[in-house]
Amino acid sequence: MFSLNILIVEDDSVSALLLQRALEKNNHQIIGIADTGEKALEILQENHSDIVMMDINLAGELDGITTTEIINERFDIPVVYLSASSDAETLNKVVGTNPSAYVIKPFNIRELNMVIELAIFKDRKEKELQKLNNQLEEKVKIRTAELYEANKELTKALEKEREINELKTRIVMNVSHGFKTPLTSILSSAQLLQMYAEKDHPFKQKIAKHGTKIENSVRALNNLLTSVLFFGKADANKMEYKPKKMYLGAFVKELLDTVKAGIENGVVIKTELGALPKTITSDQEILYQTFENLLSNAVKYSKDGGEVRFKLDFQDNFLIGEVKDFGIGIPKSEQSQLFDRFFRAKNVGIVEGSGLGLSIVKKCMEVMNGQIHFESEINKGTTFEVKIPVN
Incomplete structure:
Protein backbone atom coordinates (compact mmCIF):
# COMPACT_ATOMS: atom_id res chain seq x y z
CA MET A 1 0.00 0.00 0.00
CA PHE A 2 1.22 3.53 -0.77
CA SER A 3 2.41 5.77 2.07
CA LEU A 4 0.09 8.60 3.20
CA ASN A 5 0.35 11.67 5.41
CA ILE A 6 -2.37 11.21 8.05
CA LEU A 7 -3.78 13.43 10.78
CA ILE A 8 -5.36 11.67 13.77
CA VAL A 9 -8.11 13.58 15.58
CA GLU A 10 -8.94 11.59 18.76
CA ASP A 11 -9.56 12.82 22.33
CA ASP A 12 -8.76 9.42 23.86
CA SER A 13 -4.94 9.32 24.06
CA VAL A 14 -4.78 5.52 24.31
CA SER A 15 -6.97 5.04 21.24
CA ALA A 16 -4.93 7.67 19.41
CA LEU A 17 -1.66 5.91 20.27
CA LEU A 18 -2.97 2.51 19.15
CA LEU A 19 -4.21 4.01 15.89
CA GLN A 20 -0.86 5.73 15.32
CA ARG A 21 1.08 2.48 15.75
CA ALA A 22 -1.29 0.62 13.45
CA LEU A 23 -0.93 3.22 10.73
CA GLU A 24 2.85 3.57 11.07
CA LYS A 25 3.14 -0.20 10.83
CA ASN A 26 1.77 0.20 7.30
CA ASN A 27 4.37 2.89 6.46
CA HIS A 28 2.01 5.85 6.84
CA GLN A 29 3.33 9.16 8.19
CA ILE A 30 1.42 10.70 11.12
CA ILE A 31 1.67 14.49 10.83
CA GLY A 32 0.03 15.06 14.19
CA ILE A 33 -2.49 13.97 16.81
CA ALA A 34 -5.19 16.42 17.88
CA ASP A 35 -7.66 15.93 20.72
CA THR A 36 -9.87 18.88 19.66
CA GLY A 37 -11.29 20.18 16.42
CA GLU A 38 -9.57 23.52 16.91
CA LYS A 39 -6.14 21.89 17.20
CA ALA A 40 -6.81 19.72 14.15
CA LEU A 41 -7.52 22.80 12.06
CA GLU A 42 -4.28 24.44 13.29
CA ILE A 43 -2.24 21.38 12.26
CA LEU A 44 -3.85 21.26 8.83
CA GLN A 45 -3.15 24.93 8.36
CA GLU A 46 0.60 24.25 8.74
CA ASN A 47 0.98 20.72 7.32
CA HIS A 48 -0.14 18.74 4.26
CA SER A 49 -2.36 15.77 4.98
CA ASP A 50 -3.70 13.16 2.57
CA ILE A 51 -6.46 11.97 4.91
CA VAL A 52 -7.91 12.68 8.36
CA MET A 53 -8.96 10.00 10.87
CA MET A 54 -11.74 11.79 12.81
CA ASP A 55 -13.36 10.79 16.09
CA ILE A 56 -16.93 12.10 16.29
CA ASN A 57 -16.81 13.02 20.00
CA LEU A 58 -14.02 15.51 20.77
CA ALA A 59 -12.96 17.43 23.88
CA GLY A 60 -13.22 20.99 22.52
CA GLU A 61 -16.15 23.12 21.40
CA LEU A 62 -16.06 21.62 17.93
CA ASP A 63 -17.21 18.04 17.61
CA GLY A 64 -15.97 15.74 14.83
CA ILE A 65 -18.89 16.45 12.52
CA THR A 66 -18.55 20.23 12.71
CA THR A 67 -14.77 19.96 12.32
CA THR A 68 -15.27 17.79 9.22
CA GLU A 69 -17.57 20.38 7.67
CA ILE A 70 -14.86 23.03 8.13
CA ILE A 71 -12.19 20.70 6.71
CA ASN A 72 -14.38 20.04 3.65
CA GLU A 73 -14.80 23.74 3.08
CA ARG A 74 -11.21 24.88 3.71
CA PHE A 75 -8.93 21.97 2.78
CA ASP A 76 -10.94 19.49 0.69
CA ILE A 77 -9.30 16.49 2.37
CA PRO A 78 -11.01 13.08 2.71
CA VAL A 79 -12.18 12.26 6.24
CA VAL A 80 -12.71 8.81 7.79
CA TYR A 81 -14.91 8.82 10.88
CA LEU A 82 -14.00 6.76 13.93
CA SER A 83 -16.79 6.07 16.41
CA ALA A 84 -17.98 3.53 18.92
CA SER A 85 -21.56 4.55 18.11
CA SER A 86 -23.61 3.33 15.16
CA ASP A 87 -27.08 4.58 16.10
CA ALA A 88 -29.35 6.06 13.41
CA GLU A 89 -29.12 9.63 14.73
CA THR A 90 -25.32 9.65 14.59
CA LEU A 91 -25.24 8.07 11.14
CA ASN A 92 -27.70 10.68 9.80
CA LYS A 93 -25.45 13.49 11.06
CA VAL A 94 -22.39 11.84 9.54
CA VAL A 95 -23.98 11.35 6.11
CA GLY A 96 -24.62 15.10 5.80
CA THR A 97 -20.86 15.79 5.77
CA ASN A 98 -20.18 13.36 2.89
CA PRO A 99 -17.47 11.34 4.66
CA SER A 100 -15.10 9.10 2.76
CA ALA A 101 -15.69 6.22 5.18
CA TYR A 102 -17.03 5.32 8.61
CA VAL A 103 -15.23 2.86 10.95
CA ILE A 104 -16.81 1.39 14.09
CA LYS A 105 -14.52 0.94 17.10
CA PRO A 106 -12.90 -1.39 17.90
CA PHE A 107 -11.40 -2.05 14.46
CA ASN A 108 -8.75 -4.40 13.16
CA ILE A 109 -5.73 -3.30 11.16
CA ARG A 110 -6.74 -5.10 7.97
CA GLU A 111 -10.18 -3.51 7.97
CA LEU A 112 -8.66 -0.10 8.70
CA ASN A 113 -6.22 -0.33 5.81
CA MET A 114 -8.97 -1.36 3.43
CA VAL A 115 -11.14 1.55 4.53
CA ILE A 116 -8.27 4.04 4.06
CA GLU A 117 -7.49 2.70 0.58
CA LEU A 118 -11.15 2.97 -0.44
CA ALA A 119 -11.41 6.47 1.02
CA ILE A 120 -8.36 7.67 -0.94
CA PHE A 121 -9.60 5.97 -4.12
CA LYS A 122 -13.06 7.50 -3.72
CA ASP A 123 -11.61 10.96 -3.09
CA ARG A 124 -9.34 10.81 -6.13
CA LYS A 125 -12.13 9.62 -8.40
CA GLU A 126 -14.45 12.34 -7.13
CA LYS A 127 -11.78 14.97 -7.76
CA GLU A 128 -11.11 13.57 -11.24
CA LEU A 129 -14.82 13.67 -11.95
CA GLN A 130 -15.05 17.21 -10.61
CA LYS A 131 -12.11 18.22 -12.78
CA LEU A 132 -13.79 16.71 -15.83
CA ASN A 133 -17.04 18.45 -14.93
CA ASN A 134 -15.22 21.75 -14.57
CA GLN A 135 -13.51 21.24 -17.94
CA LEU A 136 -16.83 20.35 -19.52
CA GLU A 137 -18.51 23.39 -17.99
CA GLU A 138 -15.69 25.57 -19.29
CA LYS A 139 -15.99 24.07 -22.76
CA VAL A 140 -19.76 24.53 -22.66
CA LYS A 141 -19.27 28.13 -21.54
CA ILE A 142 -16.78 28.78 -24.36
CA ARG A 143 -18.98 27.02 -26.90
CA THR A 144 -22.04 28.94 -25.70
CA ALA A 145 -20.14 32.20 -26.08
CA GLU A 146 -19.01 31.16 -29.57
CA LEU A 147 -22.57 30.20 -30.54
CA TYR A 148 -23.85 33.48 -29.16
CA GLU A 149 -21.34 35.43 -31.26
CA ALA A 150 -22.09 33.26 -34.30
CA ASN A 151 -25.80 33.82 -33.77
CA LYS A 152 -25.23 37.57 -33.55
CA GLU A 153 -23.30 37.48 -36.82
CA LEU A 154 -25.97 35.30 -38.43
CA THR A 155 -28.70 37.66 -37.24
CA LYS A 156 -26.79 40.60 -38.72
CA ALA A 157 -26.29 38.71 -41.99
CA LEU A 158 -29.98 37.75 -42.17
CA GLU A 159 -31.01 41.31 -41.43
CA LYS A 160 -28.67 42.55 -44.16
CA GLU A 161 -30.02 39.95 -46.58
CA ARG A 162 -33.58 40.97 -45.69
CA GLU A 163 -32.75 44.62 -46.36
CA ILE A 164 -31.10 43.72 -49.68
CA ASN A 165 -34.09 41.58 -50.68
CA GLU A 166 -36.49 44.37 -49.79
CA LEU A 167 -34.41 46.83 -51.79
CA LYS A 168 -34.22 44.41 -54.72
CA THR A 169 -37.99 43.86 -54.60
CA ARG A 170 -38.68 47.61 -54.51
CA ILE A 171 -36.30 48.23 -57.41
CA VAL A 172 -37.79 45.39 -59.49
CA MET A 173 -41.36 46.50 -58.84
CA ASN A 174 -40.63 50.18 -59.44
CA VAL A 175 -38.73 49.46 -62.65
CA SER A 176 -41.41 47.04 -63.83
CA HIS A 177 -44.18 49.52 -63.12
CA GLY A 178 -42.12 52.18 -64.85
CA PHE A 179 -41.96 50.08 -68.02
CA LYS A 180 -45.67 49.33 -68.00
CA THR A 181 -46.78 52.85 -68.94
CA PRO A 182 -44.51 53.34 -72.00
CA LEU A 183 -45.27 49.81 -73.15
CA THR A 184 -48.98 50.60 -73.09
CA SER A 185 -48.30 53.66 -75.21
CA ILE A 186 -46.20 51.65 -77.68
CA LEU A 187 -48.94 49.02 -77.94
CA SER A 188 -51.58 51.68 -78.61
CA SER A 189 -49.38 53.28 -81.29
CA ALA A 190 -48.79 49.91 -82.97
CA GLN A 191 -52.53 49.26 -83.05
CA LEU A 192 -53.15 52.72 -84.54
CA LEU A 193 -50.53 52.04 -87.22
CA GLN A 194 -52.37 48.88 -88.18
CA MET A 195 -55.65 50.82 -88.38
CA TYR A 196 -54.02 53.40 -90.65
CA ALA A 197 -52.60 50.58 -92.77
CA GLU A 198 -56.13 49.43 -93.55
CA LYS A 199 -56.57 52.60 -95.60
CA ASP A 200 -55.16 53.07 -99.07
CA HIS A 201 -51.43 53.59 -98.51
CA PRO A 202 -48.40 52.65 -100.65
CA PHE A 203 -46.73 50.98 -97.65
CA LYS A 204 -49.90 49.37 -96.33
CA GLN A 205 -48.49 45.83 -96.10
CA LYS A 206 -45.19 46.87 -94.53
CA ILE A 207 -46.93 49.04 -91.94
CA ALA A 208 -49.26 46.18 -91.03
CA LYS A 209 -46.37 43.70 -90.84
CA HIS A 210 -44.18 45.85 -88.61
CA GLY A 211 -47.14 46.99 -86.53
CA THR A 212 -47.94 43.36 -85.79
CA LYS A 213 -44.29 42.68 -84.83
CA ILE A 214 -44.29 45.67 -82.48
CA GLU A 215 -47.57 44.57 -80.91
CA ASN A 216 -46.38 40.99 -80.37
CA SER A 217 -43.04 42.13 -78.94
CA VAL A 218 -44.77 44.53 -76.57
CA ARG A 219 -47.16 41.80 -75.42
CA ALA A 220 -44.21 39.45 -74.77
CA LEU A 221 -42.33 42.11 -72.80
CA ASN A 222 -45.49 43.03 -70.92
CA ASN A 223 -46.02 39.38 -69.96
CA LEU A 224 -42.43 39.18 -68.71
CA LEU A 225 -42.89 42.30 -66.56
CA THR A 226 -46.14 40.89 -65.21
CA SER A 227 -44.28 37.73 -64.20
CA VAL A 228 -41.51 39.73 -62.52
CA LEU A 229 -44.08 41.80 -60.63
CA PHE A 230 -45.86 38.62 -59.59
CA PHE A 231 -42.75 37.17 -57.97
CA GLY A 232 -41.85 40.56 -56.53
CA LYS A 233 -45.10 40.46 -54.58
CA ALA A 234 -44.60 36.80 -53.65
CA ASP A 235 -41.05 37.37 -52.36
CA ALA A 236 -42.16 40.39 -50.36
CA ASN A 237 -44.98 38.32 -48.81
CA LYS A 238 -47.51 40.77 -50.25
CA MET A 239 -49.36 38.21 -52.32
CA GLU A 240 -52.80 37.62 -50.87
CA TYR A 241 -55.71 35.45 -51.89
CA LYS A 242 -58.70 37.79 -52.33
CA PRO A 243 -61.72 35.77 -53.45
Whole structure:
Protein backbone atom coordinates (compact mmCIF):
# COMPACT_ATOMS: atom_id res chain seq x y z
CA MET A 1 0.00 0.00 0.00
CA PHE A 2 1.22 3.53 -0.77
CA SER A 3 2.41 5.77 2.07
CA LEU A 4 0.09 8.60 3.20
CA ASN A 5 0.35 11.67 5.41
CA ILE A 6 -2.37 11.21 8.05
CA LEU A 7 -3.78 13.43 10.78
CA ILE A 8 -5.36 11.67 13.77
CA VAL A 9 -8.11 13.58 15.58
CA GLU A 10 -8.94 11.59 18.76
CA ASP A 11 -9.56 12.82 22.33
CA ASP A 12 -8.76 9.42 23.86
CA SER A 13 -4.94 9.32 24.06
CA VAL A 14 -4.78 5.52 24.31
CA SER A 15 -6.97 5.04 21.24
CA ALA A 16 -4.93 7.67 19.41
CA LEU A 17 -1.66 5.91 20.27
CA LEU A 18 -2.97 2.51 19.15
CA LEU A 19 -4.21 4.01 15.89
CA GLN A 20 -0.86 5.73 15.32
CA ARG A 21 1.08 2.48 15.75
CA ALA A 22 -1.29 0.62 13.45
CA LEU A 23 -0.93 3.22 10.73
CA GLU A 24 2.85 3.57 11.07
CA LYS A 25 3.14 -0.20 10.83
CA ASN A 26 1.77 0.20 7.30
CA ASN A 27 4.37 2.89 6.46
CA HIS A 28 2.01 5.85 6.84
CA GLN A 29 3.33 9.16 8.19
CA ILE A 30 1.42 10.70 11.12
CA ILE A 31 1.67 14.49 10.83
CA GLY A 32 0.03 15.06 14.19
CA ILE A 33 -2.49 13.97 16.81
CA ALA A 34 -5.19 16.42 17.88
CA ASP A 35 -7.66 15.93 20.72
CA THR A 36 -9.87 18.88 19.66
CA GLY A 37 -11.29 20.18 16.42
CA GLU A 38 -9.57 23.52 16.91
CA LYS A 39 -6.14 21.89 17.20
CA ALA A 40 -6.81 19.72 14.15
CA LEU A 41 -7.52 22.80 12.06
CA GLU A 42 -4.28 24.44 13.29
CA ILE A 43 -2.24 21.38 12.26
CA LEU A 44 -3.85 21.26 8.83
CA GLN A 45 -3.15 24.93 8.36
CA GLU A 46 0.60 24.25 8.74
CA ASN A 47 0.98 20.72 7.32
CA HIS A 48 -0.14 18.74 4.26
CA SER A 49 -2.36 15.77 4.98
CA ASP A 50 -3.70 13.16 2.57
CA ILE A 51 -6.46 11.97 4.91
CA VAL A 52 -7.91 12.68 8.36
CA MET A 53 -8.96 10.00 10.87
CA MET A 54 -11.74 11.79 12.81
CA ASP A 55 -13.36 10.79 16.09
CA ILE A 56 -16.93 12.10 16.29
CA ASN A 57 -16.81 13.02 20.00
CA LEU A 58 -14.02 15.51 20.77
CA ALA A 59 -12.96 17.43 23.88
CA GLY A 60 -13.22 20.99 22.52
CA GLU A 61 -16.15 23.12 21.40
CA LEU A 62 -16.06 21.62 17.93
CA ASP A 63 -17.21 18.04 17.61
CA GLY A 64 -15.97 15.74 14.83
CA ILE A 65 -18.89 16.45 12.52
CA THR A 66 -18.55 20.23 12.71
CA THR A 67 -14.77 19.96 12.32
CA THR A 68 -15.27 17.79 9.22
CA GLU A 69 -17.57 20.38 7.67
CA ILE A 70 -14.86 23.03 8.13
CA ILE A 71 -12.19 20.70 6.71
CA ASN A 72 -14.38 20.04 3.65
CA GLU A 73 -14.80 23.74 3.08
CA ARG A 74 -11.21 24.88 3.71
CA PHE A 75 -8.93 21.97 2.78
CA ASP A 76 -10.94 19.49 0.69
CA ILE A 77 -9.30 16.49 2.37
CA PRO A 78 -11.01 13.08 2.71
CA VAL A 79 -12.18 12.26 6.24
CA VAL A 80 -12.71 8.81 7.79
CA TYR A 81 -14.91 8.82 10.88
CA LEU A 82 -14.00 6.76 13.93
CA SER A 83 -16.79 6.07 16.41
CA ALA A 84 -17.98 3.53 18.92
CA SER A 85 -21.56 4.55 18.11
CA SER A 86 -23.61 3.33 15.16
CA ASP A 87 -27.08 4.58 16.10
CA ALA A 88 -29.35 6.06 13.41
CA GLU A 89 -29.12 9.63 14.73
CA THR A 90 -25.32 9.65 14.59
CA LEU A 91 -25.24 8.07 11.14
CA ASN A 92 -27.70 10.68 9.80
CA LYS A 93 -25.45 13.49 11.06
CA VAL A 94 -22.39 11.84 9.54
CA VAL A 95 -23.98 11.35 6.11
CA GLY A 96 -24.62 15.10 5.80
CA THR A 97 -20.86 15.79 5.77
CA ASN A 98 -20.18 13.36 2.89
CA PRO A 99 -17.47 11.34 4.66
CA SER A 100 -15.10 9.10 2.76
CA ALA A 101 -15.69 6.22 5.18
CA TYR A 102 -17.03 5.32 8.61
CA VAL A 103 -15.23 2.86 10.95
CA ILE A 104 -16.81 1.39 14.09
CA LYS A 105 -14.52 0.94 17.10
CA PRO A 106 -12.90 -1.39 17.90
CA PHE A 107 -11.40 -2.05 14.46
CA ASN A 108 -8.75 -4.40 13.16
CA ILE A 109 -5.73 -3.30 11.16
CA ARG A 110 -6.74 -5.10 7.97
CA GLU A 111 -10.18 -3.51 7.97
CA LEU A 112 -8.66 -0.10 8.70
CA ASN A 113 -6.22 -0.33 5.81
CA MET A 114 -8.97 -1.36 3.43
CA VAL A 115 -11.14 1.55 4.53
CA ILE A 116 -8.27 4.04 4.06
CA GLU A 117 -7.49 2.70 0.58
CA LEU A 118 -11.15 2.97 -0.44
CA ALA A 119 -11.41 6.47 1.02
CA ILE A 120 -8.36 7.67 -0.94
CA PHE A 121 -9.60 5.97 -4.12
CA LYS A 122 -13.06 7.50 -3.72
CA ASP A 123 -11.61 10.96 -3.09
CA ARG A 124 -9.34 10.81 -6.13
CA LYS A 125 -12.13 9.62 -8.40
CA GLU A 126 -14.45 12.34 -7.13
CA LYS A 127 -11.78 14.97 -7.76
CA GLU A 128 -11.11 13.57 -11.24
CA LEU A 129 -14.82 13.67 -11.95
CA GLN A 130 -15.05 17.21 -10.61
CA LYS A 131 -12.11 18.22 -12.78
CA LEU A 132 -13.79 16.71 -15.83
CA ASN A 133 -17.04 18.45 -14.93
CA ASN A 134 -15.22 21.75 -14.57
CA GLN A 135 -13.51 21.24 -17.94
CA LEU A 136 -16.83 20.35 -19.52
CA GLU A 137 -18.51 23.39 -17.99
CA GLU A 138 -15.69 25.57 -19.29
CA LYS A 139 -15.99 24.07 -22.76
CA VAL A 140 -19.76 24.53 -22.66
CA LYS A 141 -19.27 28.13 -21.54
CA ILE A 142 -16.78 28.78 -24.36
CA ARG A 143 -18.98 27.02 -26.90
CA THR A 144 -22.04 28.94 -25.70
CA ALA A 145 -20.14 32.20 -26.08
CA GLU A 146 -19.01 31.16 -29.57
CA LEU A 147 -22.57 30.20 -30.54
CA TYR A 148 -23.85 33.48 -29.16
CA GLU A 149 -21.34 35.43 -31.26
CA ALA A 150 -22.09 33.26 -34.30
CA ASN A 151 -25.80 33.82 -33.77
CA LYS A 152 -25.23 37.57 -33.55
CA GLU A 153 -23.30 37.48 -36.82
CA LEU A 154 -25.97 35.30 -38.43
CA THR A 155 -28.70 37.66 -37.24
CA LYS A 156 -26.79 40.60 -38.72
CA ALA A 157 -26.29 38.71 -41.99
CA LEU A 158 -29.98 37.75 -42.17
CA GLU A 159 -31.01 41.31 -41.43
CA LYS A 160 -28.67 42.55 -44.16
CA GLU A 161 -30.02 39.95 -46.58
CA ARG A 162 -33.58 40.97 -45.69
CA GLU A 163 -32.75 44.62 -46.36
CA ILE A 164 -31.10 43.72 -49.68
CA ASN A 165 -34.09 41.58 -50.68
CA GLU A 166 -36.49 44.37 -49.79
CA LEU A 167 -34.41 46.83 -51.79
CA LYS A 168 -34.22 44.41 -54.72
CA THR A 169 -37.99 43.86 -54.60
CA ARG A 170 -38.68 47.61 -54.51
CA ILE A 171 -36.30 48.23 -57.41
CA VAL A 172 -37.79 45.39 -59.49
CA MET A 173 -41.36 46.50 -58.84
CA ASN A 174 -40.63 50.18 -59.44
CA VAL A 175 -38.73 49.46 -62.65
CA SER A 176 -41.41 47.04 -63.83
CA HIS A 177 -44.18 49.52 -63.12
CA GLY A 178 -42.12 52.18 -64.85
CA PHE A 179 -41.96 50.08 -68.02
CA LYS A 180 -45.67 49.33 -68.00
CA THR A 181 -46.78 52.85 -68.94
CA PRO A 182 -44.51 53.34 -72.00
CA LEU A 183 -45.27 49.81 -73.15
CA THR A 184 -48.98 50.60 -73.09
CA SER A 185 -48.30 53.66 -75.21
CA ILE A 186 -46.20 51.65 -77.68
CA LEU A 187 -48.94 49.02 -77.94
CA SER A 188 -51.58 51.68 -78.61
CA SER A 189 -49.38 53.28 -81.29
CA ALA A 190 -48.79 49.91 -82.97
CA GLN A 191 -52.53 49.26 -83.05
CA LEU A 192 -53.15 52.72 -84.54
CA LEU A 193 -50.53 52.04 -87.22
CA GLN A 194 -52.37 48.88 -88.18
CA MET A 195 -55.65 50.82 -88.38
CA TYR A 196 -54.02 53.40 -90.65
CA ALA A 197 -52.60 50.58 -92.77
CA GLU A 198 -56.13 49.43 -93.55
CA LYS A 199 -56.57 52.60 -95.60
CA ASP A 200 -55.16 53.07 -99.07
CA HIS A 201 -51.43 53.59 -98.51
CA PRO A 202 -48.40 52.65 -100.65
CA PHE A 203 -46.73 50.98 -97.65
CA LYS A 204 -49.90 49.37 -96.33
CA GLN A 205 -48.49 45.83 -96.10
CA LYS A 206 -45.19 46.87 -94.53
CA ILE A 207 -46.93 49.04 -91.94
CA ALA A 208 -49.26 46.18 -91.03
CA LYS A 209 -46.37 43.70 -90.84
CA HIS A 210 -44.18 45.85 -88.61
CA GLY A 211 -47.14 46.99 -86.53
CA THR A 212 -47.94 43.36 -85.79
CA LYS A 213 -44.29 42.68 -84.83
CA ILE A 214 -44.29 45.67 -82.48
CA GLU A 215 -47.57 44.57 -80.91
CA ASN A 216 -46.38 40.99 -80.37
CA SER A 217 -43.04 42.13 -78.94
CA VAL A 218 -44.77 44.53 -76.57
CA ARG A 219 -47.16 41.80 -75.42
CA ALA A 220 -44.21 39.45 -74.77
CA LEU A 221 -42.33 42.11 -72.80
CA ASN A 222 -45.49 43.03 -70.92
CA ASN A 223 -46.02 39.38 -69.96
CA LEU A 224 -42.43 39.18 -68.71
CA LEU A 225 -42.89 42.30 -66.56
CA THR A 226 -46.14 40.89 -65.21
CA SER A 227 -44.28 37.73 -64.20
CA VAL A 228 -41.51 39.73 -62.52
CA LEU A 229 -44.08 41.80 -60.63
CA PHE A 230 -45.86 38.62 -59.59
CA PHE A 231 -42.75 37.17 -57.97
CA GLY A 232 -41.85 40.56 -56.53
CA LYS A 233 -45.10 40.46 -54.58
CA ALA A 234 -44.60 36.80 -53.65
CA ASP A 235 -41.05 37.37 -52.36
CA ALA A 236 -42.16 40.39 -50.36
CA ASN A 237 -44.98 38.32 -48.81
CA LYS A 238 -47.51 40.77 -50.25
CA MET A 239 -49.36 38.21 -52.32
CA GLU A 240 -52.80 37.62 -50.87
CA TYR A 241 -55.71 35.45 -51.89
CA LYS A 242 -58.70 37.79 -52.33
CA PRO A 243 -61.72 35.77 -53.45
CA LYS A 244 -64.65 37.67 -54.97
CA LYS A 245 -67.75 36.76 -56.92
CA MET A 246 -66.90 36.54 -60.63
CA TYR A 247 -68.72 35.62 -63.83
CA LEU A 248 -67.07 32.47 -65.13
CA GLY A 249 -68.26 32.77 -68.76
CA ALA A 250 -66.86 36.30 -69.13
CA PHE A 251 -63.62 35.20 -67.49
CA VAL A 252 -63.13 32.30 -69.93
CA LYS A 253 -63.89 34.53 -72.95
CA GLU A 254 -61.38 37.19 -71.86
CA LEU A 255 -58.78 34.50 -71.14
CA LEU A 256 -59.11 32.86 -74.55
CA ASP A 257 -59.24 36.18 -76.43
CA THR A 258 -55.99 37.28 -74.79
CA VAL A 259 -54.15 34.01 -75.43
CA LYS A 260 -55.38 33.77 -79.06
CA ALA A 261 -54.27 37.35 -79.73
CA GLY A 262 -50.69 36.35 -78.98
CA ILE A 263 -50.58 33.20 -81.15
CA GLU A 264 -47.93 33.45 -83.87
CA ASN A 265 -47.53 29.80 -84.92
CA GLY A 266 -51.04 29.10 -86.19
CA VAL A 267 -51.99 26.87 -83.26
CA VAL A 268 -55.72 26.34 -82.74
CA ILE A 269 -57.21 26.16 -79.23
CA LYS A 270 -60.15 23.76 -78.97
CA THR A 271 -62.29 24.41 -75.93
CA GLU A 272 -64.52 21.95 -74.11
CA LEU A 273 -66.58 23.47 -71.31
CA GLY A 274 -68.51 21.27 -68.90
CA ALA A 275 -71.50 22.15 -66.74
CA LEU A 276 -70.04 25.39 -65.39
CA PRO A 277 -71.89 27.61 -62.91
CA LYS A 278 -72.69 31.18 -63.94
CA THR A 279 -70.65 32.61 -61.08
CA ILE A 280 -67.94 31.36 -58.73
CA THR A 281 -66.05 32.94 -55.82
CA SER A 282 -62.30 33.04 -56.36
CA ASP A 283 -59.37 35.40 -56.92
CA GLN A 284 -59.78 36.38 -60.58
CA GLU A 285 -56.23 37.70 -60.99
CA ILE A 286 -54.56 34.57 -59.61
CA LEU A 287 -56.96 32.33 -61.53
CA TYR A 288 -56.14 34.23 -64.72
CA GLN A 289 -52.38 33.87 -64.13
CA THR A 290 -52.86 30.11 -63.75
CA PHE A 291 -54.73 29.41 -66.98
CA GLU A 292 -53.05 32.11 -69.09
CA ASN A 293 -49.60 30.67 -68.36
CA LEU A 294 -50.72 27.06 -68.96
CA LEU A 295 -52.40 27.93 -72.27
CA SER A 296 -49.59 30.23 -73.48
CA ASN A 297 -47.00 27.54 -72.73
CA ALA A 298 -49.05 24.89 -74.51
CA VAL A 299 -49.35 27.12 -77.60
CA LYS A 300 -45.70 28.13 -77.53
CA TYR A 301 -44.35 24.57 -77.44
CA SER A 302 -46.81 23.10 -79.97
CA LYS A 303 -45.92 22.46 -83.58
CA ASP A 304 -46.87 25.13 -86.12
CA GLY A 305 -50.53 24.77 -87.02
CA GLY A 306 -51.02 22.28 -84.20
CA GLU A 307 -53.80 21.94 -81.67
CA VAL A 308 -54.21 22.70 -77.96
CA ARG A 309 -57.17 21.31 -76.04
CA PHE A 310 -58.59 23.24 -73.11
CA LYS A 311 -61.17 21.56 -70.87
CA LEU A 312 -62.89 23.23 -67.95
CA ASP A 313 -65.35 21.56 -65.61
CA PHE A 314 -66.92 22.09 -62.17
CA GLN A 315 -67.40 19.32 -59.59
CA ASP A 316 -68.07 19.43 -55.83
CA ASN A 317 -66.99 23.08 -55.48
CA PHE A 318 -63.79 22.44 -57.44
CA LEU A 319 -62.88 24.07 -60.74
CA ILE A 320 -61.05 21.42 -62.77
CA GLY A 321 -58.99 22.55 -65.73
CA GLU A 322 -57.00 20.51 -68.25
CA VAL A 323 -54.59 21.91 -70.85
CA LYS A 324 -53.26 19.39 -73.37
CA ASP A 325 -50.81 19.94 -76.20
CA PHE A 326 -49.18 17.62 -78.72
CA GLY A 327 -45.86 19.43 -78.89
CA ILE A 328 -42.25 18.81 -77.94
CA GLY A 329 -42.88 17.37 -74.45
CA ILE A 330 -40.59 17.49 -71.42
CA PRO A 331 -37.62 15.13 -70.94
CA LYS A 332 -38.11 12.69 -68.04
CA SER A 333 -34.75 13.64 -66.50
CA GLU A 334 -35.81 17.30 -66.25
CA GLN A 335 -39.41 16.96 -65.08
CA SER A 336 -38.46 17.34 -61.40
CA GLN A 337 -37.18 20.87 -62.16
CA LEU A 338 -40.23 21.92 -64.14
CA PHE A 339 -41.60 24.36 -61.55
CA ASP A 340 -38.23 25.96 -60.72
CA ARG A 341 -37.87 29.63 -61.57
CA PHE A 342 -36.12 30.36 -64.88
CA PHE A 343 -35.87 26.65 -65.70
CA ARG A 344 -36.15 25.78 -69.36
CA ALA A 345 -35.83 22.27 -70.72
CA LYS A 346 -32.93 21.51 -73.06
CA ASN A 347 -35.24 20.63 -75.95
CA VAL A 348 -36.95 24.06 -76.23
CA GLY A 349 -34.54 25.11 -78.97
CA ILE A 350 -35.04 28.67 -80.22
CA VAL A 351 -38.50 29.06 -78.71
CA GLU A 352 -38.41 32.24 -76.64
CA GLY A 353 -39.41 32.19 -72.98
CA SER A 354 -38.40 33.32 -69.50
CA GLY A 355 -38.86 30.04 -67.61
CA LEU A 356 -41.23 31.74 -65.15
CA GLY A 357 -44.64 30.62 -66.39
CA LEU A 358 -44.91 27.28 -64.62
CA SER A 359 -43.30 28.70 -61.48
CA ILE A 360 -46.13 31.22 -61.40
CA VAL A 361 -48.71 28.46 -61.85
CA LYS A 362 -47.19 26.49 -58.97
CA LYS A 363 -47.24 29.56 -56.72
CA CYS A 364 -50.85 30.26 -57.68
CA MET A 365 -51.78 26.73 -56.65
CA GLU A 366 -50.14 27.23 -53.28
CA VAL A 367 -51.98 30.52 -52.71
CA MET A 368 -55.36 29.09 -53.74
CA ASN A 369 -54.74 25.76 -51.97
CA GLY A 370 -55.13 23.97 -55.28
CA GLN A 371 -53.47 20.93 -56.85
CA ILE A 372 -51.52 20.52 -60.07
CA HIS A 373 -50.46 17.36 -61.90
CA PHE A 374 -48.87 16.78 -65.29
CA GLU A 375 -47.89 14.03 -67.69
CA SER A 376 -45.44 14.49 -70.52
CA GLU A 377 -43.65 12.49 -73.17
CA ILE A 378 -41.00 13.66 -75.60
CA ASN A 379 -42.45 14.62 -79.02
CA LYS A 380 -45.94 13.51 -77.96
CA GLY A 381 -46.97 16.44 -75.81
CA THR A 382 -47.85 17.46 -72.28
CA THR A 383 -51.04 17.49 -70.23
CA PHE A 384 -51.55 19.68 -67.17
CA GLU A 385 -54.47 19.28 -64.80
CA VAL A 386 -55.34 21.72 -62.02
CA LYS A 387 -57.97 21.29 -59.32
CA ILE A 388 -58.90 24.54 -57.59
CA PRO A 389 -61.33 24.94 -54.68
CA VAL A 390 -63.96 27.65 -55.33
CA ASN A 391 -67.19 28.63 -53.58
